[in-house]
Amino acid sequence: xxxxxxxxxxxxxxxxxxxxxxxxxxxxxxxxxxxxxxxxxxxxxxxxxxxxxxxxxxxxxxxxxxxxxxxxxxxxxxxxxxxxxxxxxxxxxxxxxxxxxxxxxxxxxxxxxxxxxxxxxxxxxxxxxxxxxxxxxxxxxxxxxxxxxxxxxxxxxxxxxxxxxxxxxxxxxxxxxxxxxxxxxxxxxxxxxxxxxxxxxxxxxxxxxxxxxxxxxxxxxxxxxxxxxxxxxxxxxxxxxxxxxxxxxxxxxxxxxxxxxxxxxxxxxxxxxxxx
Amino acid sequence: xxxxxxxxxxxxxxxxxxxxxxxxxxxxxxxxxxxxxxxxxxxxxxxxxxxxxxxxxxxxxxxxxxxxxxxxxxxxxxxxxxxxxxxxxxxxxxxxxxxxxxxxxxxxxxxxxxxxxxxxxxxxxxxxxxxxxxxxxxxxxxxxxxxxxxxxxxxxxxxxxxxxxxxxxxxxxxxxxxxxxxxxxxxxxxxxxxxxxxxxxxxxxxxxxxxxxxxxxxxxxxxxxxxxxxxxxxxxxxxxxxxxxxxxxxxxxxxxxxxxxxxxxxxxxxxxxxxx
Numbered sequence: 001x002x003x004x005x006x007x008x009x010x011x012x013x014x015x016x017x018x019x020x021x022x023x024x025x026x027x028x029x030x031x032x033x034x035x036x037x038x039x040x041x042x043x044x045x046x047x048x049x050x051x052x053x054x055x056x057x058x059x060x061x062x063x064x065x066x067x068x069x070x071x072x073x074x075x076x077x078x079x080x081x082x083x084x085x086x087x088x089x090x091x092x093x094x095x096x097x098x099x100x101x102x103x104x105x106x107x108x109x110x111x112x113x114x115x116x117x118x119x120x121x122x123x124x125x126x127x128x129x130x131x132x133x134x135x136x137x138x139x140x141x142x143x144x145x146x147x148x149x150x151x152x153x154x155x156x157x158x159x160x161x162x163x164x165x166x167x168x169x170x171x172x173x174x175x176x177x178x179x180x181x182x183x184x185x186x187x188x189x190x191x192x193x194x195x196x197x198x199x200x201x202x203x204x205x206x207x208x209x210x211x212x213x214x215x216x217x218x219x220x221x222x223x224x225x226x227x228x229x230x231x232x233x234x235x236x237x238x239x240x241x242x243x244x245x246x247x248x249x250x251x252x253x254x255x256x257x258x259x260x261x262x263x264x265x266x267x268x269x270x271x272x273x274x275x276x
Numbered sequence: 277x278x279x280x281x282x283x284x285x286x287x288x289x290x291x292x293x294x295x296x297x298x299x300x301x302x303x304x305x306x307x308x309x310x311x312x313x314x315x316x317x318x319x320x321x322x323x324x325x326x327x328x329x330x331x332x333x334x335x336x337x338x339x340x341x342x343x344x345x346x347x348x349x350x351x352x353x354x355x356x357x358x359x360x361x362x363x364x365x366x367x368x369x370x371x372x373x374x375x376x377x378x379x380x381x382x383x384x385x386x387x388x389x390x391x392x393x394x395x396x397x398x399x400x401x402x403x404x405x406x407x408x409x410x411x412x413x414x415x416x417x418x419x420x421x422x423x424x425x426x427x428x429x430x431x432x433x434x435x436x437x438x439x440x441x442x443x444x445x446x447x448x449x450x451x452x453x454x455x456x457x458x459x460x461x462x463x464x465x466x467x468x469x470x471x472x473x474x475x476x477x478x479x480x481x482x483x484x485x486x487x488x489x490x491x492x493x494x495x496x497x498x499x500x501x502x503x504x505x506x507x508x509x510x511x512x513x514x515x516x517x518x519x520x521x522x523x524x525x526x527x528x529x530x531x532x533x534x535x536x537x538x539x540x541x542x543x544x545x546x547x548x549x550x551x552x
Contacts (some may be wrong), residue, residue, distance in 0.1 A: 021417055022418070025417060025422060026423050029417070078379060095547035099354070099355065100356035101356075101381075101428065102356070103354060104421055104428070108422075111386065112412065114412045115408075115409065115413055115416055116290040118405050121455040125400075126407045128401075129404055129405060133394040136390045136394060140387040140389065141298070141388050142296065145380055145387060153377075161509070
């Protein structure tokens with residue numbers, strides 16, 4: 001997934017964005033901005049490509065989404081949150097640069113992501129405001145951040161499937177829905193079609209988090225257990241979870257073909273879940 | 277300063293904004309959102325009032341500025357940053373709700389502040405994008421957040437006046453400049469006039485921080501000393517600092533009268549610095 005042209009475009013553009021940063025601070029930001037799959041940014045660009053839009057105009061918006069994803073991970077890893085020492089096979093930001101800098105790295109990534117969207121010169125201001133409104137709604141205190149709050153304050157040993165699903169929706173699925181809503185906004189799709197796109201984001205998001213929880217469970221990831229985090233493996237059997245994932249996957253493939261055809265979104269989705 | 281009608285308007289509107297929040301999280305957010313003087317929000321409204329604009333349309337933008345100010349304080353107080361136990365005479369957010377929640381409270385306040393600006397229905401989208409662009413530029417990784425980074429990584433015992441001024445500019449003055457730039461944007465003032473307004477913000481910001489450092493020094497505030505923070509009292513005599521402050525104050529009063537007349541901005545400024 002890392003040798004796609006959309007991946008390369010995003011990495012290159014992120015490097016350009018970082019050019020103007022203060023050197024020491026830039027290093028701390030870069031450290032956590034690169035190394036991932038740039039999945040959300042890639043989905044944005046590939047969705048627009050499937051709809052035959054020129055993706056060059058949207059690269060900075062894809063970068064902004066990756067900056068926001070990176071901010072949420074840096075803050076999630078902090079000692080007061082998940083207290084993770086490793087992320088993507090290397091030490092977490094605060095383990096290398098200290099907690100104070102890690103807090104500021106996250107703040108900078110969120111703040112600057114919005115700046116980058118507000119600076120885009122290719123789309124009308126109405127469209128940019130609509131993008132910013134959706135970003136900050138889906139990922140705000142009634143969205144992703146609330147999901148992080150509930151994840152932090154809910155014990156896995158004392159939860160239920162409904163609660164786990166709610167946290168998953170807010171903490172993870174909202175972001176995938178957002179990516180597809182932005183595809184709808186940038187492509188000026190009619191509202192019914194945007195809803196169908198959002199539904200695809202919803203299905204991908206659920207599949208993504210269920211797969212993540214399964215992988216963590218199978219690979220015996222320790223921090224979820226130590227922190228008693230409310231994952232789906234706390235409340236359901238592995239058999240059942242795998243069946244749910246297969247169902248979501250099939251439904252999602254059908255929806256993707258309806259809206260995006262058999263294009264890039266379908267390809268990346270199938271690569272994400274080929275083992276399930 | 278807390279019984280002004282602009283103060284009351286901002287507090288009331290912030291309470292309305294918080295109505296829709298998840299209950300437990302709302303408490304943690306409210307805890308740090310209220311209790312201050314709402315100075316930046318008040319300056320915005322009073323500046324518009326002096327220019328004969330209807331301030332009702334801008335209350336949510338004033339609230340957004342206060343939310344951003346609160347986010348920066350909550351994150352500044354964290355153990356990895358200033359490690360302050362008290363703020364405004366009560367325990368800091370992380371002392372009451374824990375570090376994880378305090379990180380999320382800050383994130384939510386920044387994120388939602390932008391959401392609130394993007395949702396404003398009184399101003400054209402071009403104006404709102406311009407506001408958001410300036411907010412995230414002045415307060416971002418080349419602005420306030422960089423100032424926080426430099427403040428964190430610079431030792432007071434090994435600094436100089438130039439460095440102290442740069443950090444003050446970024447960490448504090450930028451925000452006051454921003455308030456006055458937004459007055460310019462919302463009042464659709466011509467660019468020369470906006471620059472003059474920004475200059476007023478600049479002078480108020482410098483005066484504000486110098487006064488703050490002086491007060492902390494005189495009242496023997498401990499955390500700056502413990503953390504070896506680069507304040508002006510590290511690099512200049514109290515005599516000299518007081519003289520500088522008096523000069524800035526006089527210059528600022530002249531500039532205020534030129535742009536805003538002898539109105540509310542002049543009044544609040546004189547109340548801020550009546551003892552100097």
